[in-house]
Amino acid sequence: MAITSVPPGQPSAARAAIGQSVAARLDADPRMTRLPSETIQAYRSFDFLDGATCDHLIALIERRRRPSTLLSDNGQGANRTSESCDMDRNASDIRAIDERIASALGLDPAHGETMQGQRYAPGQHFRTHHDYFHEGESYWPQMRASGGQRTWTAMIYLNDVEEGGATWFPQGGVRASPRRGMLLTWNNMEADGRPNTRTLHEGMPVVEGVKYIVTKWFREHPWVMRQA
Numbered sequence: 630m631a632i633t634s635v636p637p638g639q640p641s642a643a644r645a646a647i648g649q650s651v652a653a654r655l656d657a658d659p660r661m662t663r664l665p666s667e668t669i670q671a672y673r674s675f676d677f678l679d680g681a682t683c684d685h686l687i688a689l690i691e692r693r694r695r696p697s698t699l700l701s702d703n704g705q706g707a708n709r710t711s712e713s714c715d716m717d718r719n720a721s722d723i724r725a726i727d728e729r730i731a732s733a734l735g736l737d738p739a740h741g742e743t744m745q746g747q748r749y750a751p752g753q754h755f756r757t758h759h760d761y762f763h764e765g766e767s768y769w770p771q772m773r774a775s776g777g778q779r780t781w782t783a784m785i786y787l788n789d790v791e792e793g794g795a796t797w798f799p800q801g802g803v804r805a806s807p808r809r810g811m812l813l814t815w816n817n818m819e820a821d822g823r824p825n826t827r828t829l830h831e832g833m834p835v836v837e838g839v840k841y842i843v844t845k846w847f848r849e850h851p852w853v854m855r856q857a
């Protein structure tokens with residue numbers, strides 16, 4: 630179909646520079662391990678958050694969860710069946726975690742969208758998708774004005790899951806199983822700063838247990854919060 634041949638975005642020197650500086654910082658951090666992949670730039674860090682902090686975030690998600698929504702409803706409405714909530718970026722506990730994530734990546738916390746919590750019950754999943762914005766979609770002008778493209782994604786698993794719930798990059802050759810406190814982060818861009826289509830990924834269905842994560846998406850420019 631014609632639409633799939635439209636490139637999701639153009640090269641960008643500024644995004645390329647962000648990719649390089651974050652990767653250099655992660656490479657120099659002994660807590661971080663680069664995941665083997667020819668096509669994507671992804672890292673993990675065990676015990677990035679301690680158990681008490683994970684429990685605290687799980688309790689917040691339990692209190693505030695609501696069915697997840699997707700940015701564009703182009704027939705993908707059933708793609709994300711988890712429940713989500715926005716974390717309060719002005720609360721001191723959340724701000725401290727935001728700053729920890731941003732500092733690990735060497736990014737300004739102001740570029741981060743509000744941290745999102747997600748809860749997946751058995752059978753719930755997040756089907757294959759890209760985190761970056763397709764610059765040909767109708768939502769792009771609004772996204773460009775509110776901070777531009779999403780560069781790095783950082784997600785943290787808040788618990789071990791009995792079975793299922795891995796994050797899978799079928800074209801990246803990476804599959805991460807949930808592990809309490811583990812950070813998984815990846816660059817959504819190519820080396821030249823264009824969206825990397827091979828970052829396609831999926832939150833696989835939970836088979837047994839409940840999966841809790843927090844996700845943070847960083848923009849190329851400071852993020853402008855949408856007015857409620």
Ligand SMILES: O=C(O)CCC(=O)C(=O)O
Pocket residue numbers: 755760784794795796797830831832833842844
């Ligand atoms: O649940 C997962 O493992 C993936 C979540 C994800 O892809 C996202 O929040 O963008």
Ligand SMILES: [Fe+2]
Pocket residue numbers: 758759760830
């Ligand atoms: Fe994602």
